[in-house]
Each structure stands twice: as C-alpha cells, then as structure tokens.
Amino acid sequence: MSKQVFNYGAGPAMLPVPVMEQVRAEFLDYQGSGMSIIEMNHRKPYFMEIIAETKALFRELLELPENYQVLFSHGGGAMQFSSVPLNLMGGHPERKALYANTGFFSQMAIEEARRFGKVEVIVSSEETGFDHIPHLDPAMVNGGANGGENGGENGGENGGENGGANGGANGGGAAYLHITTNNTMMGTRWQEFPHPLSVPLVGDFTSEILSRKVDATQFGVLYAGFQKNLGPPGQSVILIRDDLLEQALPEIARQLSYGVLAETGSMPSTPNVFNIWMNKLVLEWTRDQGGVEAMEALSEKKAARIYGVIDASDFYTGHARPGSRSTQNFTFGLPGADLLTAFFAEAEAEELHGMAPPLMRQDVRASLYNAMPYEGAETLASFMEEFERRHG
C-alpha cells in the first residue's frame, strides 16, 4: 500500500501488521510441512500444538486460575447470546437469569435469552440512550438491598432505572447475571464489576478483551467474539469456571455445549483452524508488546488523546458520560446532519476508514482496538481538531 490506512471500524477490525505478514509468509507451507495449516488434519501435531499454545496464552495473559477452562466455539459473540442461556439456565429451577441492559448487544443478548427461559433485566440505561453504565449494587442480586441503596454513583436517576428489579432478583436467586462489559455501539464500559455476587457473573468481553486488567475470578464465564482484539471473525473464546460446565438445558445443540467443548478439547468436530492459528499469533503479539498491562496503558493513552479533543470542544458532543467511557470505542456527535455527512466524507478521503454511524444513532463511532497504534489515535484526534477548525 502506498499510504497508511487506518481502519476505525467496530469490527472486523485491524489486526497487528506483523501477524498479518506472518500469516501471509506461512500460508502455503506451514513450518516446512509442504501444506497450509488450513489443509491439514486438525489432529496432527501441527494444529494440536497451536490450540494448546493458544489456550496457554489465554491463561497467561488473563492470569486464569487452574479451575477455568479455555474453550473455542464456532460463531462470534452473537452465537454466545444463545449459548450462554442454553449452557447455564439449567442452573436455576425456573431457568431464570439476570441481565444488565447497557446497549445494542446487551439487548440482543436479552432478547435471545428470553427465548429459553425467564429473564429479568435488573438495571438499564436505555432511558438515557445508553450513555452510561447504571449502578448495579451486588445487594440487588444477593438479596438484602432496598431502594435506597441503589442510588450509588449516578444519583437520583438510578432510582427509576433500578426500581423494578428489587425483590424479583432477591427471591430464589438466578442461574447467572450477564453484563456486556464494553458496549461497542455506545462507547461505554463497566469501570468495575458487581462483586461479590451470589450468582455467577457472565461477561461479554467481545469489544475489549485484553485491553485492560480484569480479575477473571470475579466471573463465572468470560466470552468474546474474535473479531476485535483476537483475530478474524467467525469464532469465539469462552473462559469458564469448571463448576459451570454441567448446567446446560436439554435442548442445546451439541456443538454449542460448553461441557462437550471441554470434554473434546474444543474439537467435537473440526475446529476453525485458520481462526485459531491467527488467534495464537495475535496473542503472541500481545504478549510480546508487554501483555495486557501494556495494552491497557496504550489504550488509556489513545483514549486520553481522543477524549481530550472532545472535552476541549463545544463542537463535538461525547455520547458516553465521563464515568462510563470506553477506551476502545469512541462515540460523539456533531452539530447537525450536514456536518456529520461532511465528517465521514472527509475522513474517508484522508484514509480514515470505518467510522460509519452506529445503527440507530446519528453520530460518529470510532473504534481503536489493540492493533491500532497510538499513531492512529493521533491521526484521528488531529483530523477532528482540523475538521472543527474548518467547520466549527
């Protein structure tokens, strides 16, 4: 390519350049075998080593304890919207699960879970356009909470958000509580997680995995589609505590069962060898960059530069409230539809790609995942400043 192209798309996203180059170099002949990895039996040592190393890298990077399994499933995060209730709702006699509604993908997860059991949405920020993460007091899940305790950091408005949940969740527990830890469309993320809880916490980490330190042991299940910080689309990883492997509903498809995936080493049939190979290379790259700690520092530096422009401007309006901001997805509005159109057109012309507006909203969403170097944040921030100078 003659010019540096930056892709701020929400996903499929940029992958690290050295990884892409290595895949190209080894694509026709994997380690002197004379075959491509995608043409080989997956039970040969070549691929068995890849999948073992990939699992070990997840363990290392996320500091997973021994009682967690690393599983791979066909399909991305949206397949897990079905897999989570199908695998876990058996843990409650009434197939009851709790969900936090913090945006588009949360809503998809909730809608899908409702098809299999009883879903209670215990907090939601829908009324304010999902511009923040509502406060979720563990007592709302564990019992003993009352209306007064739910005020929390966000003050009065949470009374309304949380009111309906009191009582319901407290009676008889639930199979799990599901949260979307980072909301791709909204540019928000949970800064901390509800803890400790009396039910397993399930986190959809699709759009932020490996971008910040997380205490995995606060979760029963962490899952992520590959297409942002892990590799090409079409595959997901599930990190699950052993004791949750046997709570599946009887109607689950065998290929989606966490128990079956654990028993078969994620190979109840042929796995997606290409995606897992690329995932291994992305994880190695992540480790070589300094691991999650380095990715977190880089993410914060990129975020500071972009939020700096938004906060210094009367032209751009940040969508996510400061206390709920993502470091991966940046959402902001402009004064008027014409300026929005001009923003996208000028950005594309300067090779800043992928900032189409999120579904259902009329503003900008730029995504800067791990593979995006700081230069990408600098380029975007400078473009925003220049655009404001010309049009502000």
Next chain:
Amino acid sequence: MSKQVFNYGAGPAMLPVPVMEQVRAEFLDYQGSGMSIIEMNHRKPYFMEIIAETKALFRELLELPENYQVLFSHGGGAMQFSSVPLNLMGGHPERKALYANTGFFSQMAIEEARRFGKVEVIVSSEETGFDHIPHLDPAMVNGGANGGENGGENGGENGGENGGANGGANGGGAAYLHITTNNTMMGTRWQEFPHPLSVPLVGDFTSEILSRKVDATQFGVLYAGFQKNLGPPGQSVILIRDDLLEQALPEIARQLSYGVLAETGSMPSTPNVFNIWMNKLVLEWTRDQGGVEAMEALSEKKAARIYGVIDASDFYTGHARPGSRSTQNFTFGLPGADLLTAFFAEAEAEELHGMAPPLMRQDVRASLYNAMPYEGAETLASFMEEFERRHG
C-alpha cells in the same frame, strides 16, 4: 516446497493451488483497499459483492432453481446435525424424522437428531460394517411398500436391514428423510437417491459436493461443511427450498435458524468472511475447470485408477462394495496389522500424507477431492502397486 506433497487426508483437505496463491497475494491488501478482507466491515461493498457472487456461483454450478436459497452457517457439517432437526422437525406434529444409517457421520446425525425429536432409522448397513448403501425404496417413505419390495439390488440381506422400518414410516409421514450422500469414513456413496418422496429429502453432501452432477430438486435441503470441496473448515453451506424455511422448533438458537439466515442474507451477525471469500475463489476455480461435469469426469478417472489397483489385487481388499463406491474416499484393507503399519510409514516417507486409518477401523482411507489432480491418483496407485510388489 522442494517436493510435491500430496495430502490424502479426509479433511481439512487440499485446496486448489491457484486459489491458495491468490489468497496469499491479496491477503494484506484486498483489491487495493489497503486492508485485508478479514479486517473490513462485512457490510462494505467489498464483502457484500463476495457473498453475492458466492451465492450466484452455487446457483450456477448446482443449477439451483429460483425457489432455493443459498445460506451460510457458522460451524461445519456437524453443526448441521443439530441445525437440520432444529430447523425442520417442526414440520411434523410429533417431531418425527427418518434417517438412513450408512456410516459414522450418519450415526452422529442420528444421535443428535434423537435429542430433539423422534427418529426412525428406516435403512441401515451397520450389520455389514457399512460396506454398502442399503436399498431405500421410496415406497418405504411414501407408504404402500411391503416386505417383499425391499429386497432390491442387494438381495436377501436387505430383508433384515429394512424389516423394522416397514409400517413405522408409513404412518403419518415425517418432517424429512436424511441421508449422508457420501460416507467419508466408509468410502461409500449413494449412486442414486430415493425419488420421488412424499417428505423432503435432506442430503449431507459434505464429502462430495461439486464432484458429480446431482439433481438438486430431488432434495429439500442439501448441506455441506466447507472443508473438503469448498474451502477451509468452520463453515457450511445450506441449499434449501423456500417452503422449508419456516419449520423450526421453538428452541433453536437464532444463529442456527435457516429462516433467520435467509432473512438476513446469512448475516444475523458478522459472518466468517475469510471462509466465504476462499469459498468464492474455490467455486470460481471449479467453474473455470469446467464445472461439476469436469469435476465428475476427473473424479471418475481418479477412482478408476485406484479401484483398478484394488480389483486387480489379492493383496488389497476394498471395503466398499462395487455398487456403492465413492469417487472421493477410498477404503481398503491389507493382509495384517504389520503391513498396515508399514503402508502408512512408507507412504508418509514418500510424501503421501493423511492416510491414517478411519476411526474404529483397521484399514486405509485415502481421500481425493476436487483439488487433487489426477497426478495424485496416479502417485497413490503406483505407490500401492509398488508396495504390493515389495510386500505381497
């Protein structure tokens, strides 16, 4: 590579060399976009054109009529073992389906379908080690058959195979009849299909799609995992008649629903862009070779060379009976376990790879799919002849 390597593995299998080279060439920069296809939003014109062209190529190569849809699903053939009953059993009030048991993957499909409804196995060749395709008289499905009619081409033994099925299938119909058109492990295939039927015929074409002319209109659903004649593992294609899109069971995961896949253009969420891109290139290559007709002629020429060695030999014992032979998978035994071990060792040493014995059997299974040139059949046949000369 310094030496030509042939991979006779059952799948993931060899892909056409020009396709592999094109993928490598375009991997970092798809059509001058400056991005890889796996890093791009799947709703951009680049990928939307790929998926549209891929569907059109399936239509063209398989001569699919307008009332059939081309769908893509995450997961391979084994995911469809769940998807088929989940999508179609709603077509019968008792969730009843008919299956033919012709080998390992048929059994997996049957076992999985039993988890969702009532399965009746109307023919089976299990008693003779799945060495042939049992006769399936359409009257067994449509009603009006009696014991005497089931004798068919295979004579007396089919009385026993088919006896149990009479009556059951005839009463009240069924949602569908499922057959595995080519049995990878056993080296057998249906030479012709039961027709006409009063219930939709569903065919698992995973290990033979595009290798012979098939009248698709004899089927309600044709499906195939990618990893043999279509592309890299982890994806499948479903060719389905419109009227079968709305027979799903309520407990189906959204991502697996044929109706949802049809409504969303196979993109209820991000599809596997890499696999579909490669599939498009494989289909273009297939068309450029002369289409299914040319692939069938090549397959028959390869098969004739290999079965020629088996038939001329007292050393090799073909597993599949002549009337049931596959042109994709070749199964044969040797006189004794030591010779079998020697066969695999010498083959590997001469760069004839992937002929490990099928699960549960002590013989050789060599697979020669579309991407395997005639030279691969000649090399294998010559090796077999030479091996027999040395050890016979």
